[in-house]
Amino acid sequence: xxxxxxxxxxxxxxxxxxxxxxxxxxxxxxxxxxxxxxxxxxxxxxxxxxxxxxxxxxxxxxxxxxxxxxxxxxxxxxxxxxxxxxxxxxxxxxxxxxxxxxxxxxxxxxxxxxxxxxxxxxxxxxxxxxxxxxxxxxxxxxxxxxxxxxxxxxxxxxxxxxxxxxxxxxxxxxxxxxxxxxxxxxxxxxxxxxxxxxxxxxxxxxxxxxxxxxxxxxxxxxxxxxxxxxxxxxxxxxxxxxxxxxxxxxxxxxxxxxxxxxxxxxxxxxxxxxxxxxxx
Amino acid sequence: xxxxxxxxxxxxxxxxxxxxxxxxxxxxxxxxxxxxxxxxxxxxxxxxxxxxxxxxxxxxxxxxxxxxxxxxxxxxxxxxxxxxxxxxxxxxxxxxxxxxxxxxxxxxxxxxxxxxxxxxxxxxxxxxxxxxxxxxxxxxxxxxxxxxxxxxxxxxxxxxxxxxxxxxxxxxxxxxxxxxxxxxxxxxxxxxxxxxxxxxxxxxxxxxxxxxxxxxxxxxxxxxxxxxxxxxxxxxxxxxxxxxxxxxxxxxxxxxxxxxxxxxxxxxxxxxxxxxxxxx
Numbered sequence: 001x002x003x004x005x006x007x008x009x010x011x012x013x014x015x016x017x018x019x020x021x022x023x024x025x026x027x028x029x030x031x032x033x034x035x036x037x038x039x040x041x042x043x044x045x046x047x048x049x050x051x052x053x054x055x056x057x058x059x060x061x062x063x064x065x066x067x068x069x070x071x072x073x074x075x076x077x078x079x080x081x082x083x084x085x086x087x088x089x090x091x092x093x094x095x096x097x098x099x100x101x102x103x104x105x106x107x108x109x110x111x112x113x114x115x116x117x118x119x120x121x122x123x124x125x126x127x128x129x130x131x132x133x134x135x136x137x138x139x140x141x142x143x144x145x146x147x148x149x150x151x152x153x154x155x156x157x158x159x160x161x162x163x164x165x166x167x168x169x170x171x172x173x174x175x176x177x178x179x180x181x182x183x184x185x186x187x188x189x190x191x192x193x194x195x196x197x198x199x200x201x202x203x204x205x206x207x208x209x210x211x212x213x214x215x216x217x218x219x220x221x222x223x224x225x226x227x228x229x230x231x232x233x234x235x236x237x238x239x240x241x242x243x244x245x246x247x248x249x250x251x252x253x254x255x256x257x258x259x260x261x262x263x264x265x266x267x268x269x270x271x272x273x274x275x276x277x278x279x280x
Numbered sequence: 281x282x283x284x285x286x287x288x289x290x291x292x293x294x295x296x297x298x299x300x301x302x303x304x305x306x307x308x309x310x311x312x313x314x315x316x317x318x319x320x321x322x323x324x325x326x327x328x329x330x331x332x333x334x335x336x337x338x339x340x341x342x343x344x345x346x347x348x349x350x351x352x353x354x355x356x357x358x359x360x361x362x363x364x365x366x367x368x369x370x371x372x373x374x375x376x377x378x379x380x381x382x383x384x385x386x387x388x389x390x391x392x393x394x395x396x397x398x399x400x401x402x403x404x405x406x407x408x409x410x411x412x413x414x415x416x417x418x419x420x421x422x423x424x425x426x427x428x429x430x431x432x433x434x435x436x437x438x439x440x441x442x443x444x445x446x447x448x449x450x451x452x453x454x455x456x457x458x459x460x461x462x463x464x465x466x467x468x469x470x471x472x473x474x475x476x477x478x479x480x481x482x483x484x485x486x487x488x489x490x491x492x493x494x495x496x497x498x499x500x501x502x503x504x505x506x507x508x509x510x511x512x513x514x515x516x517x518x519x520x521x522x523x524x525x526x527x528x529x530x531x532x533x534x535x536x537x538x539x540x541x542x543x544x545x546x547x548x549x550x551x552x553x554x555x556x557x558x559x560x
Contacts, residue, residue, distance in 0.1 A: 124551050128541045140554055160478055160540070161550060162442030167557040187477070190512070194474040197467070198440055232470070260440070261408045270441060273403050273560045274420055277447040279552045279559060 015149060017175065017202070018045035018247035021225040023210025026057030027069060029078060037085065039245045045091060047146055048245075051208035052096035052123075052156050052181040053107065059212040059219055061096075066105045070098035073120045079110050087114045092146045094153060094206075096179040107134045109153045109179045111144060119144050121153035125161055129215075143171040145271045149252045156180040159188045159195065159205075163278065168269065169199035173256035180207040185222040185240065197232030200266055201255045206209045209241050230255050297428060297455065297482070298325035298527035299516045301505040306337030307349060309358060315523075317365065325371060325527045327426055330460040331488035332376035332436050333387065337416025339492040339499055340378075340413045344384045350378035351520060354401045359390050365395045366402075372426045374433060374486075376459040387414045389433045389459045399424045401433035405441055409495075423451040429532045436460040439468045439475065439485075443558065449479035450547065454535035465502040465520065474550040477512030480546055481535045489521050510535050 020039050024032040032055045040048070052058070055078050056069040071078050082093050092113040099108035099120065106122040107130055122137030123130075141164060143150045152168030153177055159165075165176055167234045178194065180215045182188045188205065196203040211225040223240040257267040300319050304312040312335045320328070332338070336349040337356050351358050362373050372393040379388035379400065386402040387410055402417030403410075421444060423430045433447030434456055439445075445456055456475065462468045468485065476483040489503040503520040507528045515528045538546040 036457070124554055125549050131543050136551070137554075141557075157544075157549075160546060162446065162478060163550070163555040163558060166442065167555055170557045170560070186490050187512070190470075191474050191478065194471055198442060198471065232467070242339075261527070263408050263411050266440060269405050269437075270443070274404055274417075275443040275447055275558055277421075277450045278443060278555060 013251050013253060014088065014249050015047065015252050016045040016247050016249050017047045017049070017204050017227060018043065018245055019049045019204055019206035019225045019227065020245045021051070021207060021209060021223055022243040023221070024051070024054050024057045024208060026059060026212055026214060027065070028057075029055045029069065032057070033078065033081060039243060040089070041245065043245050043247055044089070045247045047092045047151075047175070047177070048094070049177045049179060049204045050093060050095035051110070051206045052179040053098055054096050054179070054208065056098045057212060058181045059214045061215045063133055066098055066100075066133055070100035070105050072100050073108070073110060073117060079112060079117055082110070083112050083116050086112055090114060094177040094179060098153060104135045105133060106137065107155060109155050109177070110154060110176070111146070111151070112232070118146075121155065123155040123158065124164060125157045127157035141167045141171070143168060143173045143189040148217035150174050152176050154178045156182065156188070159191045162195065162198070165195035165199055165201075169201050174199060174252045175202045175204065178203060178205040180205055182207045183219050183220050186224065189224050189226055192226070193228050193232050193234065196228040196230060198266070200258050202230060202250055202252065203228045209243065230232070293531050293533060294529050295327065295427070295532050296325040296527050296529050297327045297484050297507060298323065298525055299329045299484055299486035299505045299507065300525045301331070301487060301489060301503055302523040303501070304334050304337045304488060305329070306339060306494060307336075307345070307351065307490055309335045311328065312337075313358065313361060319523060319525045320369070321525065323525050323527055324369070327372045327374070327431075327455070327457070328488040329457045329459060330373060330375035330485045332389070332459040332487045333378055334459070334488065335522070336375050336378045337492060338461045338501075339494040341495045343413060346380075346413055350380040350385050352380050353388070353390060353397060359392060361395055362390070363392050363396050366392055370394060374457040374459060376435060384415045385413060387435060389435050389457070391426070391431070391433060391457070393426065395497055398426070399433070401435065403435040403438065404444060405437045407437035421447045421451070423448060423453045429454055431455050431457055434458045436462065436468070440472045442475065442478070445475035445479055445481075449481050453481060453533045454483045455484065458483060458485040460485055462487045462502050463499050466504065469504050469506055472506070473508050473512050473514065476508040476510060478546070480538050482509035482510060482530055482532065483508045489523060
């Protein structure tokens with residue numbers, strides 16, 4: 001994976017990370033992109049995290065809808081538009097999108113910046129009816145760099161699997177960019193806070209708000225996007241309903257230090273020889 | 281490992297699990313055992329979880345103290361006394377104790393009942409100055425049965441390692457008995473709540489209270505013992521200072537069902553082929 005260099009963050013050692021919490025309207029990609037731009041407004045960040053499936057909406061009811069709305073990662077108009085936006089604003093975006101790849105569809109997240117598309121992560125753990133429409137992710141969890149800072153991508157229900165965040169952190173990720181469409185209030189916020197502190201990494205969770213009633217049950221998305229630091233402290237959070245863009249300045253390098261006490265490095269203290277069951 | 285059969289729980293499908301939260305006095309094993317018996321009082325449970333190192337106290341300052349206070353798992357007077365208590369009360373205990381094994385000392389937890397000592401778990405992840413006195417656990421995480429119910433043992437700082445609870449749950453544990461001496465307020469309670477819900481198991485955490493000032497820094501143990509159900513609901517909790525025994529009736533078999541939705545079994549949804557990094 002190529003190293004995305006870009007320009008340096010605003011302050012040496014500091015990075016402005018943000019999320020956009022909003023209510024996409026199903027199927028209205030143009031409208032949803034405009035809404036993202038409106039919410040970004042005059043705010044500036046080095047890295048923005050957007051929700052899962054944030055331009056198409058979430059509740060697909062038949063595969064033909066995916067055929068109509070999904071795009072390829074390379075050359076798809078939505079990601080090309082986002083790359084232009086990244087150039088205009090000199091920033092990076094992680095956003096969830098419906099990916100078409102040959103005959104298959106994936107619930108994916110793209111990382112892109114002024115230099116173009118950097119990587120695509122395909123959701124490894126599919127939730128509920130996503131299994132009817134999307135193929136499970138088929139690529140290893142991967143760490144990429146944005147302005148020198150190692151970053152990992154997760155999508156929504158990945159939060160329930162401590163293995164996902166752990167694999168990224170063990171590969172060196174300092175920030176986990178987590179695009180979500182949570183419906184269960186507070187659950188993913190709780191687990192991602194623990195993912196942050198058990199791995200001593202930053203976590204930016206961008207959740208959506210609003211409702212979709214295209215099928216039973218009506219889905220109410222629960223917002224409460226959050227940014228958590230490596231000690232589990234919640235640096236920013238939003239309400240269950242607000243549409244807003246929130247930015248926090250962090251020092252990503254704090255995630256390099258895994259020391260809980262002078263004698264406890266959380267990674268050195270692991271006992272992989274006792275964990276074999278995890279791969280069975 | 282032999283199956284500990286014992287008598288059936290009070291109600292078919294139900295099990296009364298409890299913890300004893302109290303303030304051991306360092307070095308006063310007889311006094312601490314009496315205090316445990318006092319707190320049990322008239323309360324009845326099928327399984328009691330007691331704190332880490334609950335008869336010796338926690339803050340060892342030199343190895344000679346361990347030489348004096350530690351006991352072998354087989355034939356040690358503290359565990360023999362607890363087996364007699366288990367017989368008198370027709371119950372099972374998990375308790376933390378300082379184990380002597382040849383030239384080594386372990387920070388261990390014993391599971392014992394009317395039939396005697398059932399198993400010993402040696403703490404896999406040692407916290408802070410424990411590393412000066414104890415050897416790290418050298419046995420695989422193991423699931424044993426109490427009255428037919430599969431049980432796993434954890435000690436204190438194991439809480440920070442999602443791998444530990446996961447390995448036990450993947451081996452079939454329905455209840456995690458967790459003996460603790462937490463000093464950081466709320467941290468272990470938060471992580472163990474997530475261990476419960478990410479594995480859909482019950483967790484009984486017995487933490488101690490009180491202070492030990494045998495070395496710098498003075499340690500204040502933070503209580504807030506808790507019992508959590510497989511959805512993460514907190515069924516019981518104590519204050520940071522109270523000495524008390526608390527019992528909750530649970531249906532352990534609820535932990536058999538790993539379904540979060542009709543299409544999501546938390547264990548079947550795992551992707552071990554993507555988790556290889558965990559054993560490196």
